Amino acid sequence: EVQLVESGGGLVLPGGSLRLSCAASGFIFSSYRMHWVRQVPGNGLVWVSGINSDGIATSYADSVKGRFTISRDNAKNTVYLQMNSLRVEDTAVYYCAVESIGWYVFDYWGLGNVVTVSS
Amino acid sequence: QSALTQPASVSGSPGQSITISCTGTSSDVGAYNYVSWYQQHPGKAPKLMIYDVNNRPSGVSNRFSGSKSGNTASLTISGLQAEDEADYYCSSYTSSSTYVFGTGTKVTVL
Numbered sequence: 001e002v003q004l005v006e007s008g009g010g011l012v013l014p015g016g017s018l019r020l021s022c023a024a025s026g027f028i029f030s031s032y033r034m035h036w037v038r039q040v041p042g043n044g045l046v047w048v049s050g051i052n053s054d055g056i057a058t059s060y061a062d063s064v065k066g067r068f069t070i071s072r073d074n075a076k077n078t079v080y081l082q083m084n085s086l087r088v089e090d091t092a093v094y095y096c097a098v099e100s101i102g103w104y105v106f107d108y109w110g111l112g113n114v115v116t117v118s119s
Numbered sequence: 120q121s122a123l124t125q126p127a128s129v130s131g132s133p134g135q136s137i138t139i140s141c142t143g144t145s146s147d148v149g150a151y152n153y154v155s156w157y158q159q160h161p162g163k164a165p166k167l168m169i170y171d172v173n174n175r176p177s178g179v180s181n182r183f184s185g186s187k188s189g190n191t192a193s194l195t196i197s198g199l200q201a202e203d204e205a206d207y208y209c210s211s212y213t214s215s216s217t218y219v220f221g222t223g224t225k226v227t228v229l
Contacts, residue, residue: 035218037165044122045157045165045208047218059216062120095164104153104212105170112164 002026004096004110011116012086020081022096022110030054030074033099035106036081038092038115048094049081064090086117123148123209123221130227136197139224141209142190147219149190153212156185156194160205168207169194196226204228 008020022034036048049060049070058070069082079096094113097106124142131137141148141156148154152172157165167176169185172192182197192211196203209221 037220044223045159045210045220046122047210047220050218061217101167101176102170102174104151104218105155105167106157106165106210107167107170107176109164109166 002098002100002108004098004108006094006096006110006113009094009113009115011118013119014086014088014117016086016117017082017084018086018115020083020094020096020113020115022079022081024077024079024096024098027098027100027108029077031100034070034072034079035097035099036070036079037095037097037106037109038090039095039112040092046092050099051079083115086115088117091115091117120147120213120215120217120219123211123219125207125209125221125224127222128225128227130229131196131199132229133199133201135199136195137199137226139194139196139207139209139226141192141194141211141221143192143211143219144190146215147211147213148187148192150214151212152187154185154187154192155210156183157208157210158203158205159208165208199228201228 035050051070067085072079101107156169159165173185
């Protein structure tokens with residue numbers, strides 16, 4: 001059974017940093033692209049960042065480019081999202097998702113982790 | 120990258136069919152057959168319902184189907200059931216090598 005478990009969220013001041021982690025199990029982690037998607041409660045889903053299977057190619061939404069960094073450790077079956085220079089508008093539930101059933105699709109999701117940026 | 124456009128709400132009676140549209144541009148929906156659809160119940164994580172425009176993952180009811188014409192994709196739910204009441208989002212790969220979601224549609228079963 002595929003499981004994705006996010007951790008590392010919490011309350012942070014504007015301008016601060018957080019690192020989210022997503023521990024994966026139930027599939028061959030090193031074979032698949034991973035993503036982070038966020039959702040402000042009551043609002044829609046927004047793709048944040050993605051990383052290919054070997055960790056070399058990464059991509060970002062314009063809203064986080066230069067502030068967020070995605071990475072992965074295939075030995076630990078974990079993907080990370082380093083979030084720097086956080087803004088109030090980064091407040092959201094952050095989900096990790098795997099792209100395994102095909103190209104450019106998020107077929108399994110974690111339960112999400114809350115990040116609150118507030119003074 | 121602007122969000123794909125979906126109707127805010129769609130409703131139907133049990134047993135009826137409803138269709139949710141998802142309108143993008145020639146740089147996303149119109150450019151690739153990489154449109155997917157997600158169902159999200161309140162407080163839950165999204166669930167994949169359709170991928171590659173019209174493919175269903177294992178375990179998803181065949182009451183859900185997808186299609187695409189030009190820059191607009193559609194999700195049809197036939198034989199509407201109470202459990203189908205949820206938010207639905209479309210998503211597409213884009214020519215900028217990024218991904219974009221739709222604005223979301225709340226489905227209400229009357």
